[in-house]
Amino acid sequence: MANKVYTDQLPGRTLVVNGEEFLFFSGTSYLGIPVNEQFRNCVLEGMARYGTNYSSSRNSNLQLRVFEEAEDYLATYTGSEAAFTMSSGYLAGQALVQTLQGSGYFIYAPNTHPALWRSTADEVIGDYDAWVGPMLEQVQGSKEEHIILVCNSLDPLKARNHGFSWLSALPTDKQITLVVDDSHGFGVTGEDGAGIFAQLKARLQPNVRLVVASSMGKALGIPAGMVLGDKALIDKLRHSHYFGGASPAIPAYLYAFLRCETVFKEARQKLFSNIEYFLKHLEHPAQFSYFDRYPVFGVHEHRLAAYLQERGVIISSFRYPTPADDPITRVILSSAHTEGDIQRITGLINEFVKV
Known part of the structure; x- marks a missing residue:
């Protein structure tokens, strides 16, 4: 299991920790909406109309x-x-x-x-x-x-x-x-x-x-x-x-929700494309638990989290539901990830299997 990290930055496809940039494959922002520029602009339009709350x-x-x-x-x-x-x-x-x-x-x-x-x-x-x-x-x-x-x-x-x-x-x-x-x-x-x-x-x-x-x-x-x-x-x-x-x-967010149908659709298609690309570049996909067109990949070997973190990639890994329980380790894709990001993590995962 990887060590905890602390940051003052909203994570997107990357995360900066103590001045060092990591690729970020965690969280539940599956469509990458919090860092989507079109969505942010719609929220700002909504706030101009309804205020912040x-x-x-x-x-x-x-x-x-x-x-x-x-x-x-x-x-x-x-x-x-x-x-x-x-x-x-x-x-x-x-x-x-x-x-x-x-x-x-x-x-x-x-x-x-x-x-x-x-x-x-x-x-x-x-x-x-x-x-x-x-x-x-x-x-x-x-x-x-x-x-x-x-x-x-x-x-x-x-x-x-x-x-x-x-x-x-x-x-x-x-x-x-x-x-x-x-x-x-x-x-x-x-x-x-x-x-x-x-x-x-x-x-x-x-x-x-x-x-x-x-x-x-x-x-x-x-x-x-x-x-x-x-x-x-x-x-x-x-x-x-x-x-x-x-x-x-918050009304501004509902305003944005009603005007971002195309944004969500495009992000969903990008997510599905990223899932397909991830599986295509894995040499041993059976090492994960996953199901069709869903961006969460359960990791059977928990040492992978620390291995990736040492090489600049953070994935989800924590003990659940209590600190005394076994860790839950996952790779989580989002629409914000690029093909280069996915090539990087799959390359490291393929190397890890050979260690």
Whole structure:
């Protein structure tokens, strides 16, 4: 595992540490949006119109149209009936699960993000695939009328795409709500980066209600969170104290989001090209865990992180979920990387295998 580094600079494709420049293959900015000049210009346009922040309640007698415009766009874009935005993915997730609290029996998948916990008692550590069978038995044998299943859409730490083949095995005689955290997929996966909502919706029986919560701050670089679902649920969220009591998303960023569809699309295509280029130049791709068109590559040999850092390349490597656990080491690509950057890291990885 590599040593921790400290910097005062926002990382993009590179990072400066104590005056030394490193290539940076870490973080969750998959589309490189925070360092995208076109996006930054749109944010500045938004700030010229709305200022740096909107310090008011969404229930105020003054209503900014950009909130409704962004939520209508998100619903159309993802194929959901309605959408709801807040100032962060964590807050959006909390608003959702606390609103659902008391309406049904919760079952959590392993490693579900804390944004969707009602309390720390909801933490489950384990293997997703091993969870599926017992979960189905529990749902089928339960006397509860309403079951609320909570899980992630994928595992960005182990670079695994969660299978949802088990949806067809859910009982049809119970009310089931499926809550999915798509924070690490939204903007990258799905048709035009629209995430997992439409894919899952097409596979569900009528008795299963789908709700997707997500940060918009990963791939899309928007400091906001969202919930996608049916109109009845979204209306209930709008009447919660979370909606009225919390500051909303920064309007300037929603303004930029609505005007940067082409920017996101071009960045997504560049990301897919970088993924393809990375795999093409690896001599032993089997040393990584990864799945199709996703920019995270799990590293089996943790010594690679220190080896690369000594040679001017920083990748993601830290112990998770606690300092006592085994390290999670990954190479993470972004749209900001050049072919030269990728040639550099793949060359070093190929050398490492021979050491």
